[in-house]
Amino acid sequence: xxxxxxxxxxxxxxxxxxxxxxxxxxxxxxDEELIDGMDDKVYEQVTNVAMLPGIVRASYAMPDAxxxxxxxxxxxxxxxxxxxxxxxxxxxxFDISCGVRTMVTGLERQAIEPIRVKLADDLYRNVPVGIGxxxxxxxxxxxxxxxxxxxxxxxxxxxxxxxxxxxxIEERGTAKGAKPQFVxxxxxxxxxxxxxxxGSGNHYLEVQEVADIYDAAAAEAFGLRRGEVVVTIHCGSRxxxxxxxxxxxREMAMSADAHGIDLPxxxxxxxxxxxxxxxxxxxxxxxxxxxxxxxxxxxSHLTRQVFARIAPQAELDLLFDVSHNTCKTETHPTxxxxxxxxxxxxGATRAFGPGHPSLPDALRPIGQPVLIGGSMGTMSYVxxxxxxxxxxxxxxxxxxxxxxxxxxAAKKLWKGRQLVDELAERGIVIRSPSSRGVAEEAPGAYxxxxxxxxxxxxxGLARKVARLLPVICIKG
Amino acid sequence: MGTSAxxxxxxxxxxxxxxxxxxxxxDIGVRGIGPTLAEAFEQAAxxxxxxxxxxxxxxxxxxxxxxxxxxxxxxxxxDWLNALVLEMATQGLLFGxxxxxxxxxxxxxxxxxxxxxxxxxxxCSEVKGATFTELAxxxxxxxxxxxQCIVDV
Numbered sequence: 001x002x003x004x005x006x007x008x009x010x011x012x013x014x015x016x017x018x019x020x021x022x023x024x025x026x027x028x029x030x031d032e033e034l035i036d037g038m039d040d041k042v043y044e045q046v047t048n049v050a051m052l053p054g055i056v057r058a059s060y061a062m063p064d065a066x067x068x069x070x071x072x073x074x075x076x077x078x079x080x081x082x083x084x085x086x087x088x089x090x091x092x093x094f095d096i097s098c099g100v101r102t103m104v105t106g107l108e109r110q111a112i113e114p115i116r117v118k119l120a121d122d123l124y125r126n127v128p129v130g131i132g133x134x135x136x137x138x139x140x141x142x143x144x145x146x147x148x149x150x151x152x153x154x155x156x157x158x159x160x161x162x163x164x165x166x167x168x169i170e171e172r173g174t175a176k177g178a179k180p181q182f183v184x185x186x187x188x189x190x191x192x193x194x195x196x197x198x199g200s201g202n203h204y205l206e207v208q209e210v211a212d213i214y215d216a217a218a219a220e221a222f223g224l225r226r227g228e229v230v231v232t233i234h235c236g237s238r239x240x241x242x243x244x245x246x247x248x249x250r251e252m253a254m255s256a257d258a259h260g261i262d263l264p265x266x267x268x269x270x271x272x273x274x275x276x277x278x279x280x281x282x283x284x285x286x287x288x289x290x291x292x293x294x295x296x297x298x299x300s301h302l303t304r305q306v307f308a309r310i311a312p313q314a315e316l317d318l319l320f321d322v323s324h325n326t327c328k329t330e331t332h333p334t335x336x337x338x339x340x341x342x343x344x345x346x347g348a349t350r351a352f353g354p355g356h357p358s359l360p361d362a363l364r365p366i367g368q369p370v371l372i373g374g375s376m377g378t379m380s381y382v383x384x385x386x387x388x389x390x391x392x393x394x395x396x397x398x399x400x401x402x403x404x405x406x407x408x409a410a411k412k413l414w415k416g417r418q419l420v421d422e423l424a425e426r427g428i429v430i431r432s433p434s435s436r437g438v439a440e441e442a443p444g445a446y447x448x449x450x451x452x453x454x455x456x457x458x459x460g461l462a463r464k465v466a467r468l469l470p471v472i473c474i475k476g
Numbered sequence: 477m478g479t480s481a482x483x484x485x486x487x488x489x490x491x492x493x494x495x496x497x498x499x500x501x502x503d504i505g506v507r508g509i510g511p512t513l514a515e516a517f518e519q520a521a522x523x524x525x526x527x528x529x530x531x532x533x534x535x536x537x538x539x540x541x542x543x544x545x546x547x548x549x550x551x552x553x554x555d556w557l558n559a560l561v562l563e564m565a566t567q568g569l570l571f572g573x574x575x576x577x578x579x580x581x582x583x584x585x586x587x588x589x590x591x592x593x594x595x596x597x598x599x600c601s602e603v604k605g606a607t608f609t610e611l612a613x614x615x616x617x618x619x620x621x622x623x624q625c626i627v628d629v
Contacts, residue, residue: 039501041501066502067501067502069607069609069628070608073501073502094607094628130599131592131594131599131600131602132568132593132594132597133594186566189562189566190565190566199602200599200600200629201601201602201604201629243605245605246558246606249607249608250551250554250555254551266608267607269608402502403501406499406500406501406504407601408497408499408504409499434598434601435598436600437601440600476602
């Protein structure tokens with residue numbers, strides 16, 4: 001994008017003052033290079049969001065922002081129900097509550113060296129991955145309702161997870177206010193056999209080594225030690241979330257006129273928070289969040305089963321679980337008073353700073369862990385929330401590297417088999433059912449996650465704690 | 477890019493029915509082109525399967541009937557692709573051939589294919605939904621119909 005389009009407020013803050021139908025400014029956090037590399041669509045989308053009714057403060061985009069559906073991926077926007085604010089299916093995205101969780105193992109990298117290939121093979125066998133894979137759990141209608149209401153807590157009650165995990169998950173593992181009755185038959189049908197499955201595309205399970213520590217005190221509190229191994233899982237609400245997104249996006253787009261909302265782009269489909277449709281979507285979307293939380297909990301359980309068999313000395317403690325496609329009801333100080341707002345984060349991570357009351361005791365002095373997934377074969381980061389991000393972005397930070405090249409182009413440039421061999425030479429074991437899928441997810445097709453994370457830290461949205469390098473990658 | 481069989485019947489000035497992919501930052505665009513609206517819909521559905529696997533790997537062993545209805549052709553197109561996504565997801569199928577009829581905002585179609593075989597199909601990205609992004613259904617100046625949108629993978 002042309003830097004001349006922006007009012008540059010600081011080295012990392014690029015502002016667009018309200019013009020035309022914009023109700024608030026738009027703000028992008030990035031360095032010069034990231035701004036130069038961003039698609040013009042980000043400008044269009046971040047300003048479109050600023051036009052929606054009831055938006056508060058500003059429409060924000062994180063350093064990894066790229067062209068999304070209606071909202072940019074990397075977009076953050078909060079709406080006030082008292083000012084006619086809206087909830088937007090486009091602002092949450094299709095893969096509701098897609099997110100990342102990391103578990104620490106306490107194992108040294110050397111300890112897994114002799115069992116690396118076996119570990120990869122067993123994880124690949126035990127965690128269903130890719131198209132056509134089915135979970136071992138088939139839900140009855142009653143189970144489905146309980147899962148959609150209880151989230152990760154439901155999985156723990158069923159024996160697929162640990163009680164101690166719950167305080168390390170946003171909202172203690174259960175999105176309150178879920179209304180399973182608003183989740184359609186088709187959405188349920190898509191999920192019946194998909195519990196505990198990883199999916200495809202950019203979703204993965206990685207065994208990683210803690211390569212660098214940037215903040216010793218935070219790393220200590222997070223249980224991260226250099227040279228030790230962690231397991232990170234990236235996936236979401238599978239077919240159920242997508243079906244909810246698809247159905248409500250259509251309904252919201254069709255009823256925008258009736259709600260008196262002038263949509264600059266149909267994919268910004270939204271409804272007033274207080275409307276019947278808005279409430280119905282919130283109930284279904286929260287059920288979708290619970291589905292994602294339960295799914296990641298079950299995959300953690302399947303991972304623990306494998307470690308218990310071949311590395312029984314490991315204890316896989318959950319460091320944290322973050323969601324990056326959500327709308328959450330949160331309290332934020334605005335104009336000197338606390339306001340209840342509906343905060344949309346689309347490809348953005350909640351990043352509460354130190355002292356936030358929702359954090360468990362062990363993490364509260366440090367701030368919320370913010371888990372940033374990199375591309376296959378590169379690296380990931382663990383960050384911590386800051387005091388400054390509340391005023392900057394309703395306590396939000398980036399979520400990943402973001403693609404710089406289309407799947408189409410990636411497939412032409414790389415061959416899956418060759419990539420797997422190259423990564424193997426660097427000591428990274430890849431397991432995937434699809435060689436073309438590996439090519440489409442080639443590390444070179446993604447932006448430099450380090451540039452995104454550095455810009456996030458320099459802007460003050462979150463601070464770096466540790467860098468993780470992949471050892472094993474199970475790819476959908 | 478692929479060319480469908482049996483497209484010789486098209487008027488000589490209109491390009492033969494075919495499909496193509498077009499790029500998007502995170503996902504992928506599917507585009508069907510044909511002498512009629514229905515054929516453009518058929519071709520776009522082929523493009524969608526080609527996101528998942530190579531079309532020639534899909535055998536036509538069973539068929540599924542699909543119907544949908546929408547007030548506008550572009551909404552009907554998204555509904556059509558999403559109906560296929562739902563069938564693929566819930567029945568575990570891949571489709572390699574389509575026959576579509578459209579009358580008065582109503583679509584009636586048959587999709588032919590077979591159950592997913594991960595070894596033989598090596599399915600790549602799962603298509604999880606058709607979106608309104610880059611959505612267009614229109615007749616070009618040369619008479620050909622084009623139906624396109626981005627699909628979420």
